[in-house]
Amino acid sequence: MRELDYRRADDAAGAVALVSGDPEASFLGGGTNLVDHLKLGVARPRVLVDISRLPLDQVEEIELDGGGRGLRVGANVRNSDLAAHPAVRAGWPVVSRALLAGASGQLRHQATTGGNLLQRTRCVYFQDVTTPCNKREPGTGCSAVGGYARYNAVLGASEHCVTVHPSDLAVALAAVDAVVVVLGPDGERRVPFEELHRLPGDAPERDTTLDHGELITAVELPESAAAATSTYHKARDRASYAFALVSVAAALELDDAGRVADLRIAWGGIAHKPWRARTAEAALLGTEPTEERVAAALAEELADASTGEGNTYKVPMVTAATQHALQSLQGGRR
Amino acid sequence: MDTTIRLTVDGREREARVDTRTTLLDLLRERLDVTSPKKGCDHGQCGSCTVLLDGRRHLTCLALAVAHDGSEVVTADGLGASDASDASDEGALHPVQQAFLDHDGYQCGYCTPGQVCSAVGVLRELEERHPSHVTEDLTGPVAADDEELRERMSGNLCRCGAYPGILAAVRQVAGRAAGEDA
Numbered sequence: 001m002r003e004l005d006y007r008r009a010d011d012a013a014g015a016v017a018l019v020s021g022d023p024e025a026s027f028l029g030g031g032t033n034l035v036d037h038l039k040l041g042v043a044r045p046r047v048l049v050d051i052s053r054l055p056l057d058q059v060e061e062i063e064l065d066g067g068g069r070g071l072r073v074g075a076n077v078r079n080s081d082l083a084a085h086p087a088v089r090a091g092w093p094v095v096s097r098a099l100l101a102g103a104s105g106q107l108r109h110q111a112t113t114g115g116n117l118l119q120r121t122r123c124v125y126f127q128d129v130t131t132p133c134n135k136r137e138p139g140t141g142c143s144a145v146g147g148y149a150r151y152n153a154v155l156g157a158s159e160h161c162v163t164v165h166p167s168d169l170a171v172a173l174a175a176v177d178a179v180v181v182v183l184g185p186d187g188e189r190r191v192p193f194e195e196l197h198r199l200p201g202d203a204p205e206r207d208t209t210l211d212h213g214e215l216i217t218a219v220e221l222p223e224s225a226a227a228a229t230s231t232y233h234k235a236r237d238r239a240s241y242a243f244a245l246v247s248v249a250a251a252l253e254l255d256d257a258g259r260v261a262d263l264r265i266a267w268g269g270i271a272h273k274p275w276r277a278r279t280a281e282a283a284l285l286g287t288e289p290t291e292e293r294v295a296a297a298l299a300e301e302l303a304d305a306s307t308g309e310g311n312t313y314k315v316p317m318v319t320a321a322t323q324h325a326l327q328s329l330q331g332g333r334r
Numbered sequence: 335m336d337t338t339i340r341l342t343v344d345g346r347e348r349e350a351r352v353d354t355r356t357t358l359l360d361l362l363r364e365r366l367d368v369t370s371p372k373k374g375c376d377h378g379q380c381g382s383c384t385v386l387l388d389g390r391r392h393l394t395c396l397a398l399a400v401a402h403d404g405s406e407v408v409t410a411d412g413l414g415a416s417d418a419s420d421a422s423d424e425g426a427l428h429p430v431q432q433a434f435l436d437h438d439g440y441q442c443g444y445c446t447p448g449q450v451c452s453a454v455g456v457l458r459e460l461e462e463r464h465p466s467h468v469t470e471d472l473t474g475p476v477a478a479d480d481e482e483l484r485e486r487m488s489g490n491l492c493r494c495g496a497y498p499g500i501l502a503a504v505r506q507v508a509g510r511a512a513g514e515d516a
Contacts, residue, residue: 001355003335003354003355004335004354004355005335005354006335006337006354006398006400006401028398028401031396031397031398031401032378032393032396035357035395035396035397035398036377036378036396038355039376039377040377048354048398050400050401052401080390080459080464083464083465084462084463084464084465086473089465089472089473090472090473093472096465096472097467097472100465100466100467100469101467103489104381104488104489104490105391105452105455105456105459105486105487105488105489106381106384106391106392106393106452106455106489107378107393107396107489109390109391109392109455110392110393110396110397239485239488240467240484240485240488241488241489333470334472
C-alpha cells in the first residue's frame, strides 16, 4: 500500500477544497469499499480526506422545491440507520428493503448513504490488479469480454466494459426519483438520480457524472403514493450476504379501477448503472397489469438485451423477479 | 505518515503511535496485543474480526485505525466485564458466551470471538426493533425467530459449520431478552 496522508475535514466545503485541488486525494467515508481497494491495490490515493465525522448524519422531513413533501437523508447516515428509520419504512419501503438485502449487519453499520452510491463494481477482473481492466486502468482492455461472463451486463454495455453497478440502494433510489445533493468547489448542485451514474461508453473509468472533488452531501426522497407501495426483490447465489445476480425495485400506484396510475421499475445487475425500465413503465401506464401485459412490456424493455452463454439467464431471471415484485405489491406486500 | 491513536479497549485506555495505513484489526492484534478479534479473510467477507465499536457490531479489517481515534472498542475478551454488574469481574462470561458453551456453538473456535460480538450486536438491534431482510412487515413488530436470527448472523461465516449450535445459542439469549422461555 502506498504511503497515506490522512486529513480529517472540519466542514464539507473544506473537504471539497482538499480533494478537488489534488488529483491524488480521495474522500474516506465508512471505508468498507475503499479500505479494501487500498489493500488490493485497486485504489492508490496519496491523501485521504476523512468526511465521516462531518455532521451529515440527519434524516429530516422537508418541503420540496417543486411542491410536495419528502425526506432529506444526510450522506453520512449509515445504511443500518436509514433502513430502520420509521419514515423510510413507511413511506419508501423499497429503500429499506434494498438496504437490508445488501451486505451484512456489521457492514451496514459502517457503510454510508453517499458511499454506498459510489461503491465500485465487484467485477472479478476489476478487483484483480494482475488482469487487464479498462475501468481500473484505461486502455488496457476488458478481461470480462470473452472471459468469465456470468455477472456481465445485458443492457447498455460497450466493447470497453461489460460490468454492472453493485449497489442495491442505488436501484431503489432510481425507482423513487431521488435527487442527489452535490457540493463542488463552485457551490451546490442537485442531480436527478438517473443522471448520477453513467453507461460505460468509451470511458468506463468514470462510474458517475461527478467531477473529482465533488461531494455528495445528501439524498432527497420525494413522497409519492407509488413510493409508499414499493418493494425490492433480489436474486443471488446464496440467501444472504451476496451481491445481486439481478434485482428489481418496483413502486406501484393503482387507480380505483385497478389500472396503473404510477409505476416505476428499476433493475440492478443488468447494466453499468441502475436501469430504469421506462419503456415497460410507459407500456403499462393506464392498463390493468396482468401477467401477460407485464410480460409483453418487459420483453419490449429487454428487446435490445445482449447476452452470451454466461449471462443469458439474466433475461428470464429479471423478468420473473419483476413479475413477482409487481404481484407482491398488488397483493399488498411491500 | 505516523499518528497517535487513543482508544478505550475492553475498558482500558490504550494509546499507540501507528502508520496511517494500519487497520483497526492490526492495531488491536499487532500493537496492543488484543488478539481476540481474528484475521480471517481481511476483506470484509467473513466476520471473524467483528468487535463492538461505540456499541455497535463493526468489522475491524475494513477500518483504518486513524479514522476511529477516540472510539470505544469492546472485543469478545471484554464482553463479560462489560456486562457484569461488577466491572472488576474480568473472568465473567457474557450470557452469549455462556450460551455458546451450552450449545457447542463452535468447533475450532477461530470465528467464535467474532460470532459472539456479532450476536451481542444482533440482540441490541432486536431491542431497537431494527428490521431485517426477512422481516415480513416493515412497520410491524420484529420477531426473534430462527429465520430472523439466521439472516441477522449471516455476516459471520463458520468454516467448521457449527451453525446449528450457533443458532441454538443465539436463540437461547434472544428468548431471554424478549422475556420468553429459553
